[in-house]
Amino acid sequence: MRVWVAWCLLAVPALAFSHVKPLSPIPLPEAQVEVGPSVRKGWVVYTVKAGDTLAGLALRYGVDPRHIMWSSGLKDHRLQVGQRLLIPLVGVEERPPRVPPGVEVYRVRPGDTLQGIASRFGVSVLDLVSANPSLESLDRLVAGSVLYVPKGAKGLLLTLGEGQTLVDLAGRFGLSPVQVAKANGVENPAELRPGDLVLLPGIQAKTTYQNLLAKQEAERRARLEAERRRQEELRRLAEERRRQQALAQAQARRQQAQVARPQVRRVSYQEGGMRWPLSGFRITTYFGQRGAFQRYHTGIDLAAPYGTPIVAAKSGQVEVAGWSSVGYGFHVILDHGGGVETLYAHMSRIAVRPGEWVEAGEVIGYVGSTGWSTGPHLHFEVRVGGVARNPLSYLP
Incomplete structure (x- = not known):
């Protein structure tokens, strides 16, 4: 597997000391090269393969599935083969986002529900x-994703964005910065970094909740x-099957009644009658329908010893x-004229x-028992104009 990694350097803030005089620049030898700060953060460009899941990729790379969704612009957890993802990687020296005290980080398990x-x-x-x-849903949770559970103070939990401060968030929601700092266990708001979680006590995401309830009802x-x-389709199909x-x-009952009481018109030799093609035989199958789910029998079967x-x-x-090629095995067709x-x-x-x-009689x-046969017998047919007729109508 070929993986492309796109790295971006994080700016390191310059330190200023008012009581220290700036040092004169030290001349560098001609062969010396100045190297910037080490790489601290980046992304893996990954192409989705068959069998990949968002939870599995998150577990493999040790990241939250939602971070992959945000980096890759995904709207839900479904993946498509060939899709390219940006999987964020964080250097080991970078501290994880700060979570307020009283908020538990819960890893979603298979089968979990929000209500549960x-x-x-x-x-x-x-x-x-x-x-x-x-x-995005009250019913569907992605196994392996992170869910924040407020076990202490309840409120709206937001991620501090680039350029934002705790004071900005407090003012945006009409809260006291001191109140927000206390709820988050922060003594110095300047210690917070972009990506840290900030709890806004007493603020509830009612609009989001109502939207999720409406979406849940629509899906239900x-x-x-x-x-x-x-x-309805199953009932229709069942009714159709019963009718058929x-x-x-x-x-089948009509055919069986006809077989039980065959109406055979005897034809004399002068009218084109025939002789039996075997001697010492037993009729095992008659002409006509044999059952509801069996093929129509186009002749009569005469069981006799092999040879x-x-x-x-x-x-x-x-x-x-x-x-x-259609089941008759070795067979003979005689043309008697007149169709x-x-x-x-x-x-x-x-x-x-x-x-x-x-x-006649030769x-x-x-x-034998060649073709579609289960034992030695002769399958005998009479055809008039290409249409199979009951052979008993032409035999003595």
Whole structure:
């Protein structure tokens, strides 16, 4: 991983002593180079990778997640792959920001809520919001971030900005500088530095709290509306499934009734009747719908021992003799003229070739279990004009 670090030098205030005469400048040797103060503060320019989280990066670099958000101009804790972040780094010689006495620094744990933390420390949610006016939500807390808990005096907790003083903040909120200094345990306000936290006693962030409550209510309503729509969609889908199942069951009952009472029209040989393609067989599956969730059966299945000879049901020309890519395995199709065809599937071996003429009763192959088959049998179809018909209507 390639990391770029952008450093900035902090200005060191010059010390002035009225009782000391300024020293004459000491000439430097030509080879001597004057070096400025050592680096004390900087930023790591980091490119977000898959799996990175704000809390994880803050823990890795030992900084508050909110400082990364402020440095990088983030509006919330969500990160995107490829996004560039400025992670602030503080030199070990620089003291951490000063926290007023009575204010506890709490590191947010997974599962924490603002209400839960307030109850645990015996303070109100408004007190927590006043001590953390940069909060963006009453419901969502970033694990690993810092939360300030006012266990002593309650009030508004602000960060002292560049060029600001305690007296400036006190005057801005109409408070006595002495009162503010006492609440912060400060004897000399000049000791405070930019970045230190200042507690303004008695000041509450009511407007911020009201805005957060309004945002919480809007998000709650949005969640309820999304859940209502989801439940409606689930009910609609369930009703559609019930309707489809009822239709399928009704159709299955009708098909079963037809199978139980087949209406077979017997056709004589003179009208184009056929002979059975096997001898010594047992019908295992009839023509038609087999169940609500099974494919429509386009022929009849005749179970017989492996290798039983299969004969032509009627004289005709061999149209197809070979392997099928749609589950028939080794199969033969005979053309009997007038748009009438017969199909013989799942053969173990074929005894004819395409183009041959065969007479009714002539052997064309042998029973097998090739293709989509679960045991040795002959799948026999009759097609008229390309449409599958019930073979029992054409057999004696």
